[in-house]
Amino acid sequence: MGQTKVILGNPVDYLTSLSPENPVLFFAPHALQAKAAVFIGGFPGLVTYAVKANPADAVIENLAAAGVRGFDVASPFEMRLIRRLVPDAALHYNNPVRSVAEIAVAVDLGVVSYSVDSMSELNKLIAGVPASGVEISVRFKLPVGGAAYNFGAKFGATSELAVTLLRKVAEAGFVPSLTFHAGTQCGEPRAWASYIHEAARIARSAGVTIARLNVGGGFPSQRSKAVTPDLQAIFGVIETVTTEAFGAERPALVCEPGRALCADGFCVATQVKAVRDGAHVFLNDGIYGTLTEFASVGATDCVQVISPLGEARVGAQVARPVFGPTCDSIDSLPDGMPLPDDLAEGDYVLFHGMGAYTTVTNTRFNGYGDVSVVTVLSLMS
Ligand SMILES: *Cc1c(COP(=O)(O)O)cnc(C)c1O
Numbered sequence: 001m002g003q004t005k006v007i008l009g010n011p012v013d014y015l016t017s018l019s020p021e022n023p024v025l026f027f028a029p030h031a032l033q034a035k036a037a038v039f040i041g042g043f044p045g046l047v048t049y050a051v052k053a054n055p056a057d058a059v060i061e062n063l064a065a066a067g068v069r070g071f072d073v074a075s076p077f078e079m080r081l082i083r084r085l086v087p088d089a090a091l092h093y094n095n096p097v098r099s100v101a102e103i104a105v106a107v108d109l110g111v112v113s114y115s116v117d118s119m120s121e122l123n124k125l126i127a128g129v130p131a132s133g134v135e136i137s138v139r140f141k142l143p144v145g146g147a148a149y150n151f152g153a154k155f156g157a158t159s160e161l162a163v164t165l166l167r168k169v170a171e172a173g174f175v176p177s178l179t180f181h182a183g184t185q186c187g188e189p190r191a192w193a194s195y196i197h198e199a200a201r202i203a204r205s206a207g208v209t210i211a212r213l214n215v216g217g218g219f220p221s222q223r224s225k226a227v228t229p230d231l232q233a234i235f236g237v238i239e240t241v242t243t244e245a246f247g248a249e250r251p252a253l254v255c256e257p258g259r260a261l262c263a264d265g266f267c268v269a270t271q272v273k274a275v276r277d278g279a280h281v282f283l284n285d286g287i288y289g290t291l292t293e294f295a296s297v298g299a300t301d302c303v304q305v306i307s308p309l310g311e312a313r314v315g316a317q318v319a320r321p322v323f324g325p326t327c328d329s330i331d332s333l334p335d336g337m338p339l340p341d342d343l344a345e346g347d348y349v350l351f352h353g354m355g356a357y358t359t360v361t362n363t364r365f366n367g368y369g370d371v372s373v374v375t376v377l378s379l380m381s
Pocket of ligand 1: 052053072095216217218219258260356
């Protein structure tokens with residue numbers, strides 16, 4: 001991926017003056033910093049950033065500039081990235097499965113918090129990490145809905161196992177905490193409420209006062225023009241329910257959003273390569289590129305279409321099959337995407353809210369995926 005430092009006004013200015021033939025990811029630092037301010041101002045605890053959503057230097061640097069001081073890292077690569085860009089930041093290593101070699105790197109880089117969801121992995125931590133002042137958060141799961149897909153399928157202990165793990169964490173001299181992940185793109189405040197109540201029950205059954213409750217990521221970004229996610233409502237429920245559930249034993253709160261922090265700071269401009277026989281739309285980007293998540297989370301409808309000269313296409317919306325550029329037949333966008341009926345070859349289709357899980361999963365399959373990143377003052381024209 002190329003990175004250009006050129007600052008232009010907005011995507012439409014760029015597209016009409018340079019007519020790029022490859023997808024372009026536009027980045028508006030002020031939009032990213034504004035979202036960080038919403039979290040830091042609204043969330044009743046420590047805001048950390050889940051680096052995997054978008055590890056670009058510019059993203060990390062702008063979040064640090066906006067006041068983010070903690071980072072959820074999943075690998076030695078991510079730890080070193082944060083140590084290089086924000087040397088004094090708190091590293092929270094919340095990938096619950098680690099090799100012995102990875103644990104050694106974490107100790108060396110001064111990780112202050114780990115999460116765990118199994119006895120075998122807890123034993124590895126106890127053997128490899130000096131306990132003093134280091135937190136271990138037990139990650140548990142619940143069968144709750146409201147998210148785009150189920151995060152409990154891969155990680156999270158049952159409540160019963162969580163009780164046993166939490167006791168053992170405390171006995172081994174680590175700072176005992178609990179954590180969960182409600183599932184990505186979760187717009188349902190009640191999901192957090194159920195998890196927080198369960199956390200209080202687990203702590204009580206274990207007879208352990210937890211230091212912190214990390215309520216994970218999963219906060220929603222805007223993926224539909226009709227629904228603006230209500231982050232303040234989710235923050236409010238987290239605040240109220242934590243007091244209600246824990247009373248005098250109330251732990252400090254931590255969150256680790258990925259998507260909701262970085263999605264809105266970016267949009268992707270793709271180009272229409274062809275409208276085959278007036279029906280099938282072929283874009284220069286697809287599910288092997290920056291649109292990967294459309295297959296698992298669904299397509300965004302925050303879409304803007306312009307002609308090569310920058311005129312808005314305002315025709316009636318019609319659902320059409322839309323394909324990515326590779327020769328693989330699964331490279332198609334789901335469910336007949338609504339696009340204006342005056343759409344034509346050469347037009348640009350802009351998808352907004354595309355900062356998360358786009359660059360990281362972009363591939364060079366079939367020779368596509370040459371995405372450049374361009375910094376702009378504003379994402380809207
Ligand atoms: C991926 C992940 C996150 C971020 O999730 P989002 O849905 O992007 O907010 C946070 N915590 C952990 C442990 C994760 O694996």
